[in-house]
Amino acid sequence: MIVRPAGAADAEGIAALWNGMIRDTVFTFTTVEKTPAEVAGLIDSRPSAFWVAEAGALAGFVTFGAFRAGPGYAHTVEHTVIVADGFGGQGIGARLMAQAEKAARDQGVHVMVAGISGANEAAVAFHRKMGFAQTGHMPEVGRKHGVWLDLILMQKSLRTS
Structure with missing residues (x-):
């Protein structure tokens, strides 16, 4: 298993993985699927x-971006991590994180934030294991x-100054 920077050629596979979660679960609150172009x-x-x-x-992806708008939040990000069905329990999520x-x-970045659906108990446990409070x-x-x-x-504090 390798972890590498995402490229444009990955967009279709990432969209399919993300859209499965959007369409089929209550683990994300959005109902708007992502196009490969997006x-x-x-x-x-x-x-x-x-x-x-x-x-x-x-096998999965991770990305992060601004937590909230405004310069006061410039050192805080929120992330999304999704592991594909069939790849759970292999340490892929931990490697991506x-x-x-x-x-x-x-x-x-000083702080990384996770916004998790209360219905996704496995994600709460995963983040706790990764050192998130x-x-x-x-x-x-x-x-x-x-x-x-x-x-x-x-x-999770990433302890930057």
Whole structure:
């Protein structure tokens, strides 16, 4: 398995992986699927913040971007990490997160944030294992597929000055 920077050629596979989560789960609150062109634009706009894992096929991806608008948040990012079905439990998520944290630290990021659906207990456990601490729980702030969803906020200090 290798972790490498994402490129435009990865956009279709990343969109398919992301859209499966958007369409079929309540692990993300959005219902708007991403086109390969939109994903290619994200990859292009985040050249040092978008990574893929390959293990004979696309095994997952991680990316990060601005947490909130405004200069006061310039050193805080929020990330997305998705591991493809069939690749769970192999350390791929941990490898992707380690790469994202290193890249973020190299860019002067101080804090990385995870916004996780309360329905995604595995993601909460994964982030806890990766050293993230729960810093917020917002009950029923999202709605998808007719279900009210909690938002769990977790964060990790990357200890930059």
